Amino acid sequence: MSTHINESIDHLFRREYSRIVSLLTSKFGPVHIDSIEDSVQDALYKAMTQWSIKGRPEEPNKWLYRVAHNSIIDKLRRDSKSEEYLPEKEKKTSSTLEVDLSDGLEDEQLQMIFACCHPSMKETEQLMLSLKLLCGFNNKEISRALLKEQEAVKKALTRAKSKFKTEIGSLRIPHSNQLASRLDGVLKVIYLIFNNGYTALEGDNLLKKDVCEDAIRLAGMLYQHEKCNTNQTRSLLALMCFNFSRFNARINEVGDMLTLQQQDHNKWDTDLIELGLRFLSETGNSSTFTQLQLEAAIAREYAVAPNFETTNWRVILALFDLILTNNTSVVIALNRLVIVDQVYGTQTAYERLLKLQDKSLEKNYLYFSIKGDFEKKLKLEEYKTSLNCAVDLTDNLKEKEFLKAKLSN
Incomplete structure (x- = not known):
């Protein structure tokens, strides 16, 4: 298969993975998460083998969903020898599946990340499970992101999935009295997802744009949800927008990394900078600042400087001290x-x-x-x-x- 086709499928898979996993988990329940993951992986494998021969379908996202959906139906039928496990609507429609992948999926993905951050799990388990289910990271990528040994990651994921299956009855956004305490964990997960894409911890592809965009999209879902639109959410969005504005300027024409001093500020995305300024302004003024607000303020100083030499280093140093x-x-x-x-x-x-x-x-x-x-x-x-x-x-x-x-x- 050509490199171009491989990259095209990888781009699509990164974009659709969490959407498909979230939708299938909503339909079949967290208890079947292992089969759901296997089914989505099956769909990717079939895409890699079939699309190089038959060509890419007109609606590749629906193709991936349909193949993954049919795969889990087959797996569960083989396991149970009956249809008792199937939701009623799946018993009726599984043979003639039609799905609108834009219908309600944002809610299901938001529900999924809250499920991955369930308080029954340790914080590191929440992070690992979210990276696994929402971004499709493998164990090695997770171990690098969290500075953990691969064997420790494997054991922690096993524990996290066990809790995910037993503690999460169905996907839903937490009730108001639980939401605030759960939101911090969700924001940490999203920030880690962004950083993993922005720094691209290994391999030839230093900058994984898809992953960064996915993190911003997830934070955007929180921003659009009335009860999740907090100062912390807005600070995180500001920070990611400022950093992502430099994305296309961080490498030169032959793919070599450029330092901040070497980057052409004219290549920075001014629309993203303006968006970051808007989010940061919405955090308001306070006598105390969270770390996210301070990090966003540091990123702002870099973003608004006309060039490297005029960067306000003393302000940045004061923010680091805070x-x-x-x-x-x-x-x-x-x-x-x-x-x-x-x-x-x-x-x-x-x-x-x-x-x-x-x-x-x-x-x-x-x-x-x-x-x-x-x-x-x-x-x-x-x-x-x-x-x-x-x-x-x-x-x-x-x-x-x-x-x-x-x-x-």
């Missing part, structure tokens, strides 16, 4: 040091970097990448060792090329 008052994450500390470099100079930033104490730094490619950058600026020979460590610690081929280019320049 985040660190409540979150001492080493990743945030590392990103802050990049700003310290701009405000106080590389020597100061490097000295503070060496003072960081965290065992996870030994396997953190970002740490060695930043360390190598600082050392190269300071003309320290150690930069080669640091950048080589960063190369070894990332699986992303584009990131490897990016780091190796620094070694050769």
Whole structure:
């Protein structure tokens, strides 16, 4: 099969996966989630084998749904030897299936993500299950996204699916008295989905545009739902819009990564920036700010700067300091040091970097990448060792090329 057809099917599958899984789960129930996943995978396999020979159908999304639907019907019939498990409407219409994939699916997908974030599950289980069911990530992708061993991910997903089958009777949006407490978990999931697409943790395709768009779409569903349209939801939408506005400017004509300094601001999507500004303005003023609001405010400073040199680094540094008052994450500390470099100079930033104490730094490619950058600026020979460590610690081929280019320049 040609690369073009493979990419076309992958694009379609990424877009339709959660829609089909959500609709089938709504019809057949969470208890059959394993069969539903298998059926959707069957549909993808058949698309890959048949479309290269017969051509792509006029309505590929309906084709995928129909094949997945018929596949689960067959699986459940084989398992039960009867039709007692089938919803009444499926007994009557399964042989002549017609479906409007635009009818009510947003509600079902919104219900699905709340189901994946059920309070009976641990937070990491919620994240893993959502990545699995809403984006179709495999175990390796999930382990990279959450910095977990693959075996730990496999066990956690088994536990999460067990709870999903037993605790979720049917898909629905939580009642008002439960909604607020559940919404934070949902937003964390959506943010992780976006970051996974934006940074594309491994493989040749550094920037997975489909995944980013899917995360923004899911957050947009929350925004459209009266009781889910909160400051946190609007902050997340603002943050994603600001970051996504730079998507097309992050690589050059031959597919190489570009730093923020190298990017052409004229290629940034001004419509997305305006949308981000609108969402951020809707969060209002407060004496206290959430981390999402502060991260969105940082992204705003990058987005509105006419060029790299005029970026308001001191404001960004102050915003990072506010985040660190409540979150001492080493990743945030590392990103802050990049700003310290701009405000106080590389020597100061490097000295503070060496003072960081965290065992996870030994396997953190970002740490060695930043360390190598600082050392190269300071003309320290150690930069080669640091950048080589960063190369070894990332699986992303584009990131490897990016780091190796620094070694050769």
